[in-house]
Amino acid sequence: MNLNKEEIQYYHRHLILPQIGKTGQQALKKAKVLVIGAGGLGCPTLMYLSGAGVGRVGIVDPDKVAVSNLHRQVLYGFSQVGEFKAEAAVNRLKDLNPNIVLKAYTQRLSPENAVDLISQYDVVVDATDNFPTRYLINDFCVYLDKPFVSGSIDRFQGQLSVLNFTDNQGNKCPTYRCLFPNPPAPETAPDCSQNGVIGVLPGIIGNLQANEVIKMICGVGEVLSGKVLMFDALSNQTMLFSIQRNEQAVQQALQNAPDFESFDYESFCSSSQQKINEISAVDLHKKLQNNEKIQLIDVRSIPEFQEELPNAIRIPLNNLQANIHNILKNDCQVVFYCDHGINSIRAIRMLPNHQTLKNVFNLTGGLVAWLKEEKK
């Protein structure tokens, strides 16, 4: 893996670092890294891994660039709105470093494609924003014996850890399931589209993720394995927690191997909770068309989308307690909704005896799913 003239010039500041030098730069050139999620965390990670000279960078993301992404997903600009993130990222990164190979996968990582995608790479970066995908990445990385760098952010706080790493002595280090054996309740799980996030935070955490990848590839410094780093952007406090490997949790990751396709990660992440009734956008459409008596409740405080469902009553989540009795006096079906279907779950759980309310539903996927259905 020799470096050409242009590369020697491009990587000069790396080459003069004794910890990286020519050997480290060649190791980077040989390395293959798969970044899953090209959003808030993925953008900075991708920019710095590409700049560092990782020889092959894969980018998995089915999403398209939206205006509300731009404040933190600074790899993109207004001219890319509507393009696939993975493709827009490849186009920008090609210009940043033409000496590397970039590959866009405009699909969602799933149990069906995970072996194929992950097995082609040496290191994985989890830059996604949801628990089913985090468990999915963990299980396939454990199965395929790949280290991965996990990052997450919420409002002003972020955390990261290197998981499923094998150290110099051949010891296997903790995995995601060792850290979180069970998924959190959906409404307590962080969600930037509901809670917000300060734009610089994914920049900080995503860069730390890239730094861990570079250290692993070059074999320098102390890899953040067996530890979780937490950062608070308001106080600048950084905390490091130790975590232990738990063989039982590791075995859970492997319990479905090699027949992973049968494992439903979405249900796994919602099964720890008492079920509430869900209604899909398709079914709600049908019911409304059949003139069924349905009260729609919009619980959004600061709506992301201007659209509303027809004849909906607006009761923001923080005013709900005071209005609960008015809502439930009606003998009709009640459908709660918000932009993405998470705050509406929170709203339903605030209702007294919500488990026994047969006529109360959550609109799955919220207004986003409804608008998608309307476009069909």
Ligand SMILES: Nc1ncnc2c1ncn2[C@@H]1O[C@H](COP(=O)(O)OP(=O)(O)OP(=O)(O)O)[C@@H](O)[C@H]1O
């Ligand atoms: N299973 C998955 N496979 C590939 N990419 C995923 C998967 N799950 C989530 N992602 C991607 O991870 C990225 C996470 O980015 P981020 O947290 O900034 O959220 P976002 O979806 O871009 O924004 P918002 O939620 O505010 O609309 C998104 O681009 C999303 O499409």
